[in-house]
Amino acid sequence: MSLLLYGHPFSSYTQKVLIALYENAIAFEFRLLGPDTPEYIGQWLQRWPLGKFPLLIDGDHSVVETSIIIEYLQLKHPGPVQLLPGQPMAALDVRFHDRFFDLHVMSPVQHAVAGALTGDDGKRDEARGFAVQKLELAYAWLESQLPGRTWASGEAFSLADCAAAPALFYADWVHRISDDYPLLLDYRQRLLQRPSFARAVNEARSYRHLFPLGAPDRD
Template sequence: MLELFAHPFSSYCQKVWIALHEYGLEARHRMLSPEEPENIELLAGFWPFRKMPLLLDDGRPVSEASIIVEHLTLHHARGPRLIPEDPVAALEVRFWDRFFDNYVATPQQKIVFDAMRPEEARDPAGVAEARAMLETAYGLLERHLPGRTWVVGESFSLADCSAAPQLFYADWTHPIGEGFPLVAAYRARLNARPSMARCIEAARPWRPYFPLGAPDRD
């Protein structure tokens, strides 16, 4: 039995849900919110950092989104694997997974969290650095994408599971400009993927809480 401690609006939780949808797997959702404190306490018993997502597989806890997708691939994969069996190809997939987490999600969240602070506690220099990092990431990705449907060739992978939610929110936070048409097109392909489309719809009720204002275009 699979159980997922998660919130639908979280990009890292969406990474895991995309993998579950791609593999055709169902997991009991344990909602992490103030309205269901018992789930937060259960999470803390398994993972004292209280970071989501966390998967229970027949009672065994697995934490960290990328590791959860690895676990699902090892033990529950149905159909095409999100992480190739070939170790060289798998290394490239893992690299791009880390790219989207470290160089897209991290600066994107810096900007969002700064917007949630009181005015006197904000960090404009740090936000400027985060926006510069996103511009660099968009540029690198733009140069990488020609001739590719997905970020690692023609196979949808863990790297795309990471890219989908991270680019989704990054474009809200620091819009992908006209100078990055391939990145914008890749984001559109990701949004249209049924596994990601389900995540977008599941998260829609929480859009009013996005501190920078959620656009109506997605």
């Protein structure tokens, strides 16, 4: 039985796992969760009633939470691209950066999106203002960390970059990364040029009208 991945191509966290799957050419069946696939929604909620995606199914085994899914793939379905280094301290640095992108870049983006989805202009503006403050802090810190690095944790593409790619992609839509952060801009561009992420971006292109803050005409 092949791997099953429940999610949506426009979801940042679904993209995070898709990058890992594409990096190592791991065969899987994608089950898109949406109004046209109520049977998939039922299967997904039966396996994970907390209602978060993506969800990976490997035989009788369910795996949730994106960082755990990617580590699981490395353990159970390894490929030539090692997304978590074997050396413990290097792995710890990768895990730290993975959490940084999820918690300090993607979370403010989600906060801004949630505010926009309320339909209340005041809540929309308040949520976006909060996100801008948090993202500016994150951008400045990342700029200070990137000198001499090709990828988030050094010269090897890793779990941290799987998290960074969609996080920075959508963060720039919420609050444009300015020219004050040239290294971060270059890093975001390298991520967009990575074949695994470029594929995920293209697969989600037709859903851009769903972005409640308005998707810019770029990327």
